[in-house]
Amino acid sequence: QVQLVESGGRLVQAGGSLRLSCAASGRSFSSYAMGWFRQAPGKEREFVASISTSGATRRYAESGQGRFTISRDNAKNTVYLQMNSLKPDDTAVYYCAASLRRLGSQPSDFDSWGQGTQVTVSS
Numbered sequence: 001q002v003q004l005v006e007s008g009g010r011l012v013q014a015g016g017s018l019r020l021s022c023a024a025s026g027r028s029f030s031s032y033a034m035g036w037f038r039q040a041p042g043k044e045r046e047f048v049a050s051i052s053t054s055g056a057t058r059r060y061a062e063s064g065q066g067r068f069t070i071s072r073d074n075a076k077n078t079v080y081l082q083m084n085s086l087k088p089d090d091t092a093v094y095y096c097a098a099s100l101r102r103l104g105s106q107p108s109d110f111d112s113w114g115q116g117t118q119v120t121v122s123s
Contacts, residue, residue, distance in 0.1 A: 002026050002112045004096045009117030012086055016121075020081040022096030022114060029077040030054075033103040035110055036070060036081045038092035038119075047105040048094070049081060057103055063089075086121045093118050 003025040012018050022034070035050035049070035050059045058070055069082040079096060094117050097110035104110070 002028070002032060002098050004098060004112055004114035006094060006096045006114045006117040009094060009119045011120045011122060014086060014088055014121055014123050016086050017082070017084045018086060018119060020083070020094055020096075020117060020119070022079045022081075024077045024079075024098065026077075030074040032098040032100060032112075034070075034072060034079040035097045035099065035104070036079075037095045037097060037107065038090075039095070039116075040092040043092075045095070045107055047107075050103055050105060051079065052103045059103065059105060061105075083119075086119075088121045088123045091119060091121050 005023050008020040030053055033052050036048040037045050038048050039045040047061050048064055051070045051072055055072050067085045072079040096114040098112040099110045
């Protein structure tokens with residue numbers, strides 16, 4: 001099981017930008033498809049974005065299309081989520097996840113999870 005640690009979450013103003021990072025331990029990072037999920041208080045965890053092992057394929061939830069970009073650097077064992085034009089509805093704890101199975105969009109598609117990083121967008 002891979003260990004994941006998210007970072008970069010903070011308080012930002014609406015319309016601002018933020019870049020989240022997820023650092024993975026171990027030497028098999030390139031074998032994992034990666035994803036980002038988020039969870040706001042009182043709401044279920046929802047899919048944000050995912051990326052294939054090579055980075056050739058990317059998927060986004062409609063909520064982030066045109067604003068969010070997922071990327072990875074396999075040499076650094078790191079996956080990123082660039083978030084632009086942030087809205088108060090983006091406020092949530094953001095989780096990084098890894099999957100050995102396939103590129104998916106459901107929590108059950110992923111095997112390992114980080115502890116999360118808080119993103120707060122003020123209006």
